[in-house]
């Protein structure tokens with residue numbers, strides 16, 4: 554029952570983040586403090602933060618991959634019990650949080666993350682917490698570079714709740730979506746572990762782990778087979794560009810750039826796989842106005858931003874149904890990967906996304922990404938179609 558409830562909470566229920574007041578503190582001693590800087594300056598390098606983020610995302614990716622494999626096997630053997638998804642969301646958040654926080658002096662670490670431990674602290678949550686703790690410890694033990702004592706259940710709960718920061722325009726805050734694209738994860742499709750870093754309200758670094766995204770282009774759909782590995786890790790930091798490498802480390806980082814296509818009739822666009830997440834009739838209209846001929850590339854999660862950053866698609870269109878509020882963890886890492894790859898991410902007013910307002914993004918209808926050359930023409934098509942749009946039936 555709890556598993557079902559926890560599972561449903563991922564789909565149906567937005568947490569009231571303002572109600573979260575606990576300030577969990579980590580008891581793990583800091584080993585080394587990397588680049589602890591209070592303000593953004595042009596000279597600031599976030600390379601060391603990217604190194605930490607990459608390590609954390611790789612660790613969490615391993616847990617997610619293992620749970621997804623089990624989930625798929627289980628689905629073919631029994632009826633779909635989707636509880637492992639919840640286990641993976643929590644486990645991923647615990648691992649990223651634990652991995653990052655041990656590098657900071659106690660009390661100085663701040664993270665805005667999607668999940669919290671409320672349900673796990675109930676009596677019904679006990680077996681789920683047990684399983685998460687087991688998965689977290691198995692993942693840590695499988696990493697030869699980590700020689701640490703196993704985490705207790707309380708350590709895991711604290712690690713999860715370290716994501717309770719409100720973020721904002723002051724100081725440094727990590728921003729985490731432990732599994733972005735939960736529905737894709739359940740289906741066995743695309744998902745991402747998305748980790749960004751805010752410094753005084755600006756996204757300054759981001760890492761996207763995309764375990765099911767092939768290193769080969771998906772411009773023509775996900776290739777059925779490929780000589781290149783499956784599993785990408787995109788990273789970016791302010792002024793340093795964006796790179797892709799394989800998640801398993803077999804392909805070293807190489808720079809990525811957004812597509813340089815300037816003719817919209819030759820452009821492709823990507824959008825959410827789930828029609829509930831974006832008005833696909835509106836995006837079809839926009840594509841029509843632009844003369845885009847190719848069908849949309851529909852994939853789950855911020856894997857879209859990664860794919861776009863390396864030119865697999867030229868335009869990303871996202872128009873949630875009326876009333877939906879975007880959260881910062883759904884875009885922070887992806888946005889910097891795109892901007893550092895030479896693209897732009899903006900709302901329907903043409904403004905860049907503002908990550909300094911707390912856990913939510915306040916924006917003018919929709920999120921659009923494309924290259925700098927195409928921005929004006931795409932924006933004008935978006936504004937034209939929004940003006941002509943009939944009121945949305947879905948709320």
Ligand SMILES: Nc1ncnc2c1ncn2[C@@H]1O[C@H](COP(=O)(O)OS(=O)(=O)O)[C@@H](OP(=O)(O)O)[C@H]1O
Nearest residue numbers: 732733734735825826827829830852853854873877
């Ligand atoms: N109604 C609605 N409208 C818009 N967006 C929504 C909506 N509901 C959820 N979400 C958020 O979408 C996140 C998944 O990203 P995508 O929409 O890019 O993926 S998908 O292709 O639709 O699967 C997804 O992230 P995760 O919860 O981390 O999976 C949600 O934050």
Ligand SMILES: [Mg+2]
Nearest residue numbers: 563564667735
């Ligand atoms: Mg979710």
Ligand SMILES: [Mg+2]
Nearest residue numbers: 730733734883
């Ligand atoms: Mg998400």
Ligand SMILES: [Mg+2]
Nearest residue numbers: 667730732733
């Ligand atoms: Mg998520």
